[in-house]
Amino acid sequence: MAGQSGAPRPNGKVTVTDASGKTSEYPILEGSMGPQVVDIRSLYRETGLFTFDPGFMATASCESKITYIDGDEGMLMHRGYSIEDLAEHGDYLEVCYLLLNGDLPTVEEKTKFEHSITMHTMVHEQLTHFFRGFRRDAHPMAIMVGVVGALSAFYHDSLDISDQHQRHVASIRLIAKMPTIAAMAYKYSMGQPFIYPRNNLNYVENFLHMIFAVPCEDYHVNPVLARAMSRIFILHADHEQNASTSTVRLAGSSGANPFACIAAGIACLWGPAHGGANEAVLSMLNEIGTADRIPEFLERAKDKDDPFRLMGFGHRVYKNYDPRAAVLRKSCHEVLDELGVKNEPLLKLAMELERIALEDPYFVERKLFPNVDFYSGIILRAMGFPTTMFTVLFALARTVGWVAHWNEMMEDPSQKIGRPRQLYTGEARRDYVPLHQRG
Numbered sequence: 001m002a003g004q005s006g007a008p009r010p011n012g013k014v015t016v017t018d019a020s021g022k023t024s025e026y027p028i029l030e031g032s033m034g035p036q037v038v039d040i041r042s043l044y045r046e047t048g049l050f051t052f053d054p055g056f057m058a059t060a061s062c063e064s065k066i067t068y069i070d071g072d073e074g075m076l077m078h079r080g081y082s083i084e085d086l087a088e089h090g091d092y093l094e095v096c097y098l099l100l101n102g103d104l105p106t107v108e109e110k111t112k113f114e115h116s117i118t119m120h121t122m123v124h125e126q127l128t129h130f131f132r133g134f135r136r137d138a139h140p141m142a143i144m145v146g147v148v149g150a151l152s153a154f155y156h157d158s159l160d161i162s163d164q165h166q167r168h169v170a171s172i173r174l175i176a177k178m179p180t181i182a183a184m185a186y187k188y189s190m191g192q193p194f195i196y197p198r199n200n201l202n203y204v205e206n207f208l209h210m211i212f213a214v215p216c217e218d219y220h221v222n223p224v225l226a227r228a229m230s231r232i233f234i235l236h237a238d239h240e241q242n243a244s245t246s247t248v249r250l251a252g253s254s255g256a257n258p259f260a261c262i263a264a265g266i267a268c269l270w271g272p273a274h275g276g277a278n279e280a281v282l283s284m285l286n287e288i289g290t291a292d293r294i295p296e297f298l299e300r301a302k303d304k305d306d307p308f309r310l311m312g313f314g315h316r317v318y319k320n321y322d323p324r325a326a327v328l329r330k331s332c333h334e335v336l337d338e339l340g341v342k343n344e345p346l347l348k349l350a351m352e353l354e355r356i357a358l359e360d361p362y363f364v365e366r367k368l369f370p371n372v373d374f375y376s377g378i379i380l381r382a383m384g385f386p387t388t389m390f391t392v393l394f395a396l397a398r399t400v401g402w403v404a405h406w407n408e409m410m411e412d413p414s415q416k417i418g419r420p421r422q423l424y425t426g427e428a429r430r431d432y433v434p435l436h437q438r439g
Contacts, residue, residue, distance in 0.1 A: 008063065014038050018047040033068050050421045060241075062249065063412070066099060066404050067240045074320035078238060079103070087327040092233040092397075093117060093203050096175060099238055099404040114202070120176035121197035121206065123184075124154040131188045140185040140392045141270045147181050148174075149263035159257045161410055170258040171403045178399045179203070182392050183210035189388070204230045207396070212384070224338040225383055228331040232376050235324040236394055238401030239317075244268040244275070248402040249409050250418040258406060265402045266395045275391040275398075278377035281312035282346070282387050290345075291352045302362055312374030313357060314367070324372035332375040341382050350378045 008029035017023045024046045027039045037060045043049055053059045068077045076083040079098050086095050090104075097105045097113050105113060130150055134143050151173070152159060158170035184194050187210075195210045205221045208229060213219035239245070247268040251261040269275035288297050301310040315322050336342045342351065354370055357363050380390055409415050 052423050067238045069240050071317040071319050074318055074323050076323050083323050087231050087234045092230050095234050095237050096400040099400050116172050117176045118199050120173050121180055123177050123180050140388050143185040145263050145267050152257045152259040175400050178396045179207040182396045228335045231331050233397040236397035245405050252406045253418040262402050269395050275394045277373040279387045279390045281374050281377040284311040285346050315371045321369050322371040328375040332379050335379050335382050
């Protein structure tokens with residue numbers, strides 16, 4: 001439902017009748033796009049009733065102007081701009097500026113913003129000692145949760161959430177330092193020395209340099225790979241009120257500092273049902289093994305009684321085609337062509353699975369198309385990233401979305417500490433029985 005940006009407008013009412021027969025009316029609010037919502041903030045006070053909505057599938061937890069998704073139409077927009085346009089014509093830091101500030105930057109604004117990010121990419125030198133406390137085989141996401149949370153111990157001048165300037169500085173620091181921390185987590189797991197940021201490289205080039213460069217030889221960033229990585233970052237920058245973003249908002253609602261809030265988001269993203277989906281794609285391909293077994297596994301995916309699931313196909317939100325997948329499919333084939341790895345067994349298997357599934361009536365009719373996780377997993381594998389780094393890259397890209405939502409919440413005068421309710425189904429009141437009297 002289209003409309004103008006701004007405060008939600010009342011558009012009718014819903015009447016609720018409680019068990020005693022008392023009726024109460026609740027306004028229907030209309031946003032600039034999307035379904036109308038029933039404002040039930042006074043429901044419990046007026047009726048003594050809660051709503052029951054596991055997974056919050058039909059509950060709007062906040063008002064936001066950042067990202068809009070229409071799953072039925074396969075639409076994803078940031079501040080009114082389609083994800084297809086942003087990924088095709090923009091770069092990651094331009095999208096970061098848009099998410100944080102509400103509009104695309106001018107040339108001068110973009111230059112200033114990029115300079116601010118570049119000047120904050122280094123981390124406090126003492127922070128590098130934290131890594132020595134982790135085992136070499138620790139999962140990089142475990143390291144990310146710990147190190148990002150520890151930033152609050154080093155940057156005391158950006159912890160006051162009531163100070164707009166400190167919130168801005170914390171936002172810049174998080175976006176700037178996340179690639180450095182992610183690269184350090186990777187290097188530590190590989191037993192390689194840390195590579196410091198380079199101010200003469202852009203955001204994505206700098207990250208790839210910190211990941212793949214070694215001190216003993218020069219490393220030149222491949223522009224095709226840099227462009228693909230920029231698109232991956234753009235496509236993962238924000239996705240409305242998903243589990244990790246909701247986690248950041250919930251943590252932030254208590255007044256926690258921004259570094260702790262983002263660490264909470266990283267922890268949530270680590271879950272295989274959320275950020276681990278592209279890693280699961282590679283695990284699935286390893287399980288299938290060879291192209292001649294694809295028909296067998298496709299039949300298993302169609303069997304509701306078989307626990308096997310075709311990872312990287314379909315999406316919980318998008319009931320049509322994942323708009324991010326359409327963009328990344330092009331980059332996927334560009335990367336494979338550039339690196340000449342289309343005949344690498346696992347990647348060849350992935351391309352064959354894509355071809356067969358897109359021609360299978362069962363998947364076509366149900367719109368179970370390859371999603372963004374399918375293509376991002378293939379690209380990252382081709383570029384040389386281990387699967388344990390896949391979710392780390394997701395966290396890196398999503399940081400700006402988390403930060404944007406955290407800032408929006410901090411500036412919302414109606415913001416309250418999150419306190420979901422429950423439907424209690426446990427024991428009713430019981431009397432305490434002394435230990436010696438219990439049978």
